[in-house]
Amino acid sequence: MAKTTNLIEVKNLRRTFGDGVQTQALRDVSFSVKPGEFVAIMGPSGSGKSTLMHILGLLDRASGGEYKFEGKNVNSLGDNELALLRNEKIGFIFQSFNLLQRATVLKNVALPLIYSKNKSNRDARAKKVLESVGLSHRLNYFTNQISGGERQRVAIARALVNNASVIFADEPTGNLDSKSGLQIMKILNRLNTEGHTIILVTHETYTAECAQRIIQMKDGEIISDEKVEKRRGIHSKDVIK
C-alpha cells in the first residue's frame, strides 16, 4: 500500500504551561492532515484548540511529542528556521484581524513579502490576491477606513500572498456579523477547492460545518475526529475515532 505524504503529522503532542504549578494544555495529541484538507478544530474555551493551532502554525513549541511538517521534524528547528517556514508555507487569519493601522490595505497584504526570499513585484502580487478577495477598489485605504468583513478579507489576502501550503484561521468570523462571516467562510471554501489546506479553529458549528473534517477537543485531548461528507446537501458523518 502506497504511503500518503501528510502535510501535518503530530504524535503524542504535549504542551504544559507554568514553572511551578503546571497546567497541561495539550495531552498526547496525535493526528495528521493531508494536503488539500479542510479541518475544523472545535471545542469549548480552555480545551486547548488555540494552543494546538499555535504549535501547528509554528508560533509556539510543544513541550513533548513529535511534529512533522511536510515530513520534516520541526522540533529540532531554530527560531529563524521556523520563521522562514511560517513565511513560505503558512498563512494566518486571526479573529482580531491583526492588521497594521498605519499601513494601507496594499501594504498590509504585501507585509509577508518583506521577509520573503522572493521580494520581487511585491505590490503587483499583493494587488493580485486583493483582487481575488474582491478588494481591488480598496488598495490605498487605511485599515480603519474599511469594514470588519473587508478587514478580514485583507487578512485572507495577506495569508495568501506568499502562496502558503496551509492557512490557519483562528475564529475568523468571531468579530463579524453573520453576513460578513458567511462571506468569509465562502472565500475559505473556495480557497480549499482551489487546493489550499485550511485548518480552522472555531466554536461556531455553522463555520465548522464548512470543513471536511471536524476534530473535537476537550481538556487538551482529542475526543473525536470526524469526516463530514457534504453530498447532495446531506451531512453524513464518518466517524474515524
Added chain:
Amino acid sequence: MFQAILQSFTTSINALWSNKVRSFLTMLGIIIGVGSVIVIMSIGAGAQNLILSQIESLGTNLIAVIPGHSEEEGFASVMSGFAVTTLKYDDVQSLRDNRDIPNIIEVAGYNKGFGSVKWRSESYNTSLTGTTASYLEVESGKIEKGRFFTKEEEKNLARVAVLGNDVKDELFGQSDAVGQRIKISNYTFEVIGVLKERGVVAFEDYDDQIFLPIKTAQRMMGINHIGLIRAKIDSEENFEKAIADIKIALRGQHNIKDQSGQSDDFSVRSSAQALGLLTMITDALKYFLTAMAALSLLVGGIGIMNIMLISVTERTREIGLRKALGANNFHILGQFLMEAVFITVLGGLIGIAGGILISFLVSVGAQILGYDWAFLILPSSILFALIVSIGIGLFFGFYPARKAGKLNPIKALRYE
C-alpha cells in the same frame, strides 16, 4: 541585502513619522549634545586661532629668559607662585652687550606690579611695567605721542612714565597727557609719552599699563631682581643657536660651571615653545569642554534607549504579527536598531546644522565686538559628531532592539 536595509529604513521612517512629536523630543537630547560639541569645537578653534595670532603679532622671533630652573616643555618654576630672584639687571646688560651672541637684535628686561596712579582728582588702578629703553624695539610697540624713555633715564632712576592708551584715556580723557605730572604710589612722575592702542594679547592688556624705567620701578617695588628678559632674534632659523648662546652667556654671568643645564638657575624659552605650550593648554581646555558636551550625548542616548523600550512595549503585538508572518529575530532587531540609528543620525544632522549656525553667530558677534575672530568649523568635528551619533544609536538602541527581536511570537501577539 540592500533591499532589506532599504525596507527596514522605510519601515523605521513610517514608525517614527507616526509619532512625530515623540520622535522629535527623543532627538532633542542628541540635537543639543551634537550641537554643543560642534559649537565648543568651533569656538575653541576660533579662540585658539585668535590667541595664537595675537601672540604671533607680538613676534615669533622672541626668546624669553625666566628666573629659576625648569624642564624644557614644562611650566616654569615662577608659575609655582614663589618669587624667584635669580635674574638681575646686569643679566640684561650682559646679553645686550655680549658680542658672542650675534643673532640678538635687542634685549629687554621686565618687572611687573600693580599700583594706583593719580592725576589731579583722577585716580586709576593699573598694571606697572618696569622695563628697559629697548622695550619698543623688542615688542614692536609704537609711540602715539611723545617719546619712550632713553637708556640714560633707565640707568639714572629717572621719574618718567609712558602711558598705555587706556590709562591715558582714563586719567586725561581728551586732554594732552605728555608733560603732565602724575603720582604713582606717592612718587611723582612726568608723563613723557603715550603708546599706540594695541589691545589684549595673550591675556595681557597692553593698553592698561604704565611703563617705567626698570631701575626706577625696582626701587619703587623694593626689589633688585628681574621678572623676565626678552631677546629679539634676527631670524627664527637662528633660534636654537641663540638659545644655546644665551644659556652659555648667562651661565658665565652666574658662575655656573655645569654646561648640562641641570644647575641652571634660569630657563630659556622661544616664543615657538610658548606657542606650543599655549596650544597644548587651549587644546586640553577644548577637549575637556567637548567631553562635557559629550556627556549630554550620553544623557540623550539614555533617553533614546528609554523611548525605544517604550516603543517595543507599545508595539509588542505588531512585533508578534511580523514574526507570525515570517520575520525572524534579525529582521525585528534590524528594524528597531535602524529606528534608533535613524533618530540619532537625524538628530545629529540637525545638531550639526544648529551648531554651525550658532558658531557662525558667535563669530559674527565677536567680530562686531572688535575681535579678529575666524569662523572655523573643523571637518573632523562634523565627522566626529556623525560617527558619535551613529554609535549612540547602535549602542543605546541595541538592548531594546534585541529585546524586541527575542520576543516570543505568540506571547507578543496576545499582548494587551
